[in-house]
Amino acid sequence: MSSSGNSNSERWEDLQITRLLFGLSLEEQAEFDRLTEILPVEQKASFEQVVASLDLAWSDPQSMPLPDHLRKAIRSRAIEELTTPAIQPFGPTTVGGARPSPSTKLPWLVAAACMAITAMTLFTSVPIAPKKEISLSLTEQRSKLISTTEDLVQADWGEGPNPIDDAAGDVIWSSSQQQGFMRFRGLPVNDPTKAQYQLWIFDRNQSAETPIDGGVFDISSDQEAVVPIQAKLRVQEAYQFAVTIEKPGGVVVSSRSNLPLLAAVK
Numbered sequence: 001m002s003s004s005g006n007s008n009s010e011r012w013e014d015l016q017i018t019r020l021l022f023g024l025s026l027e028e029q030a031e032f033d034r035l036t037e038i039l040p041v042e043q044k045a046s047f048e049q050v051v052a053s054l055d056l057a058w059s060d061p062q063s064m065p066l067p068d069h070l071r072k073a074i075r076s077r078a079i080e081e082l083t084t085p086a087i088q089p090f091g092p093t094t095v096g097g098a099r100p101s102p103s104t105k106l107p108w109l110v111a112a113a114c115m116a117i118t119a120m121t122l123f124t125s126v127p128i129a130p131k132k133e134i135s136l137s138l139t140e141q142r143s144k145l146i147s148t149t150e151d152l153v154q155a156d157w158g159e160g161p162n163p164i165d166d167a168a169g170d171v172i173w174s175s176s177q178q179q180g181f182m183r184f185r186g187l188p189v190n191d192p193t194k195a196q197y198q199l200w201i202f203d204r205n206q207s208a209e210t211p212i213d214g215g216v217f218d219i220s221s222d223q224e225a226v227v228p229i230q231a232k233l234r235v236q237e238a239y240q241f242a243v244t245i246e247k248p249g250g251v252v253v254s255s256r257s258n259l260p261l262l263a264a265v266k
Helices: 003-021 026-038 039-059 069-082 106-125 138-148
Strands: 153-156 168-174 179-185 197-203 210-219 225-228 239-246 261-265
Touching: 003 026, 069 225, 138 168, 138 225, 153 239, 153 261, 168 239
Parallel strands: none
Antiparallel strands: 153 168, 168 179, 179 225, 197 210, 197 239, 239 261
8 A cells, every 4th residue: 555545544543533423523524425425445444343333322312412522531541642653563564564464552442432422321220319309398498488588577476365364476468579478476276167267467458357368377386386378369568467277178258256365566
């Protein structure tokens, strides 16, 4: 084979490796296509199996991209291999001193293929653990609302027409978030099959005769209780809150005959 043939073959091998591992520029692609057309078929055959393996690995739609640190390591090794002159082993040469047909770069390409396929297999076979959602307690949700909301209103529970001794606590509400919480201390545990507590929200844009239903709730412990508000209508400007004791499931309109707690926004 002429020196020109050897030069073309070596350049084609370099471009083939670069194409498979890193991609070619437009100029390199044009040169690669030209050399592919003029080189003998037998000189390209030794690459075909490795090429097919790499193409299959990279074209798998389920494969994740090769991590940057692995890609950089392969590229660094490739540059080292491609720029270091090959050392020919001592021993008989081919007739006429012709260059041995097996490519000196083929072992590197095989190694690169194995590295890439192994890395992709590893990264696609190990399932990615779903990101765990952190669930906040009602106390933490209340604290977060207080610390992150500018339009928060807060009022302390006071005695209503039918007071309960030692019952206390407070209520907070954000109109922008349409969210709020009640906090109670000393409110008696109720039997949900007999009676439930119900919150009423008085809005300046709503008749005082028909306050907004804030939801029914139960007290199951004599410890401090934090209860989320479940407003049935949009609250625009709350100025007072009331807790009544109603039949199980609550009522649409309260007679307010049993109203132990009131909280006025100041």
